[in-house]
């Protein structure tokens with residue numbers, strides 16, 4: 005299992021490398037990932053960004069009913085009672101990732117120091133809620149966000165990844181976008197069709213692993229409604245569910 009996770013980390017790093025066209029000095033340079041055998045176990049990582057909110061509790065109920073674990077890249081709750089939702093995520097065996105404390109692009113992407121301030125604040129919050137050290141993170145907007153790239157240059161997120169990975173953190177983007185952030189409310193059918201399209205690579209093969217981007221903030225009610233069907237899509241295609249580490 006550990007070996008597989010290492011491979012996933014290598015896969016992610018290599019994916020970033022390929023997409024950015026830049027060299028990221030990590031273990032991936034010495035150990036390129038093996039090609040995935042089509043008969044090997046397929047793994048999906050469901051990820052939910054920008055929570056917690058009331059929708060998170062509905063998502064947790066659906067995950068429990070389906071005996072599925074997921075990963076939540078959380079920001080600091082605006083409402084203090086939502087701290088209990090963070091505790092519930094952790095207690096029910098899901099993974100929690102750092103998505104910065106406030107997710108405000110105007111603030112966190114002004115300088116590396118500003119980013120790290122929000123990142124560190126969120127590390128402390130997660131430690132306070134769960135009692136354990138969070139080791140995974142996702143940039144608001146993703147590491148290849150064009151807004152950030154255009155404003156700060158292509159090395160901005162890359163430099164932070166190098167720094168944080170050297171400290172034992174793992175950065176995750178996604179390779180299956182549910183598209184639930186493309187409008188304030190995306191219809192359930194559109195979300196499911198996006199997933200069906202995105203789980204296949206350009207050659208029509210199922211992606212392995214699949215890292216699925218969804219959102220559990222308050223406005224994303226249709227994501228909650230689509231979730232049972234999304235889980236069914238991955239089960240029908242022979243995927244096993246796991247959490248990012």
Ligand SMILES: [Zn+2]
Nearest residue numbers: 053054144145
């Ligand atoms: Zn986000």
